[in-house]
Amino acid sequence: MSDAQYMDETLLKGTFQEIRSAQRILVISHIRPDGDAVGSLIGLGLSLQDLDKEVQMVLSDGIPGIFRHLPGSDQIQKQAIGNFDLTMVVDCSDLTRIGDVLTGKPVPDVNLDHHPTNTKFARYNLVDDTAVATAEMLAEYLPKFGFPISNQVAEALLFGMITDTLGFRTNNMTPKAMKIAAKLMEAGGNLPELYQRGLLTRSFEGARYWGVGLSNLERDGRIIWTSLSLDDRRSVGYPGRDDADLINFLSTIDEIDVVIIFVEQGDGHVKVSWRSQPVYDVSQVASIFDGGGHSAAAGATIKGDLKNIQENVITTTKTMLGLMKDST
Numbered sequence: 001m002s003d004a005q006y007m008d009e010t011l012l013k014g015t016f017q018e019i020r021s022a023q024r025i026l027v028i029s030h031i032r033p034d035g036d037a038v039g040s041l042i043g044l045g046l047s048l049q050d051l052d053k054e055v056q057m058v059l060s061d062g063i064p065g066i067f068r069h070l071p072g073s074d075q076i077q078k079q080a081i082g083n084f085d086l087t088m089v090v091d092c093s094d095l096t097r098i099g100d101v102l103t104g105k106p107v108p109d110v111n112l113d114h115h116p117t118n119t120k121f122a123r124y125n126l127v128d129d130t131a132v133a134t135a136e137m138l139a140e141y142l143p144k145f146g147f148p149i150s151n152q153v154a155e156a157l158l159f160g161m162i163t164d165t166l167g168f169r170t171n172n173m174t175p176k177a178m179k180i181a182a183k184l185m186e187a188g189g190n191l192p193e194l195y196q197r198g199l200l201t202r203s204f205e206g207a208r209y210w211g212v213g214l215s216n217l218e219r220d221g222r223i224i225w226t227s228l229s230l231d232d233r234r235s236v237g238y239p240g241r242d243d244a245d246l247i248n249f250l251s252t253i254d255e256i257d258v259v260i261i262f263v264e265q266g267d268g269h270v271k272v273s274w275r276s277q278p279v280y281d282v283s284q285v286a287s288i289f290d291g292g293g294h295s296a297a298a299g300a301t302i303k304g305d306l307k308n309i310q311e312n313v314i315t316t317t318k319t320m321l322g323l324m325k326d327s328t
């Protein structure tokens with residue numbers, strides 16, 4: 001990333017002073033939460049509670065079953081209740097990502113995130129696209145400003161780092177991230193257990209769902225894609241609206257530059273996920289469809305039917321990748 005953003009120390013200090021002086025704090029993360037959303041939400045929420053603050057942790061979609069092993073996950077609510085001195089949004093590149101949590105109060109106070117496509121929607125925008133996870137940023141900032149990292153906070157933040165980096169193997173990994181992860185282990189984070197739960201364990205239904213996705217797999221040159229319809233989901237009894245991480249498996253296929261998955265949502269929308277090899281920035285493609293993400297991992301939620309969206313997205317992706325190739 002050539003235009004990497006590093007954190008402005010004055011901004012950072014000012015933000016954490018505001019956090020310290022607030023008493024009632026709302027913390028929010030994104031719809032269809034991943035491990036970094038949940039880990040950052042809980043890690044931050046529990047650390048604030050350790051300073052006797054009143055905290056509500058909110059995920060518009062609630063907490064998926066696969067994350068319920070994390071201590072503190074039982075506190076997560078689907079809606080915010082009452083008034084707050086301070087609202088913090090973690091791991092969200094734009095405000096639509098939080099769902100319908102902030103309908104009455106559109107401008108949050110703090111936006112803490114690592115997506116290069118972040119739209120800086122808050123009063124204080126702490127955005128560092130060199131961080132491998134929002135949880136990495138929190139693991140750096142919280143102790144720096146005197147916010148405690150208990151055993152449980154360390155577990156949550158290490159979980160966020162492990163999951164967003166697919167076990168420290170994404171191409172944005174840094175020595176700094178390894179050092180921060182080591183500190184989280186020293187503070188009580190159980191790396192092998194979190195790794196197992198976050199990246200390896202899957203349900204029987206999830207495995208069968210992979211089977212359907214794999215049998216629908218198609219290829220054109222160095223691009224592959226598959227789709228998962230509502231019927232596919234029903235036929236195997238998979239309860240989620242996601243791809244059960246199939247995309248990360250498809251990304252291991254050799255001699256492929258781009259992987260795309262289409263998941264029918266059941267509300268007239270299709271969730272599209274892209275993964276790419278370095279050189280190709282799929283967040284640019286996702287942005288065309290009002291999505292976003294990182295260079296090598298991006299997503300968008302598009303209105304319309306599965307077949308049309310599939311055709312449109314594949315054509316657009318091929319065209320844009322062709323353009324990118326010419327410029328490199």
Ligand code: AMP
Pocket residue numbers: 093094097115272273274290291292293294297298299300301
């Ligand atoms: P996913 O394909 O859902 O695993 O997402 C890959 C990356 O793209 C993650 O960093 C997400 O935060 C981001 N992303 C996914 N969906 C969207 C969206 N609708 N808008 C913006 N960013 C997204």
Ligand code: MN
Pocket residue numbers: 030034035036037091
């Ligand atoms: Mn996330």
Ligand code: MN
Pocket residue numbers: 036037091114132133134164
């Ligand atoms: Mn993240």
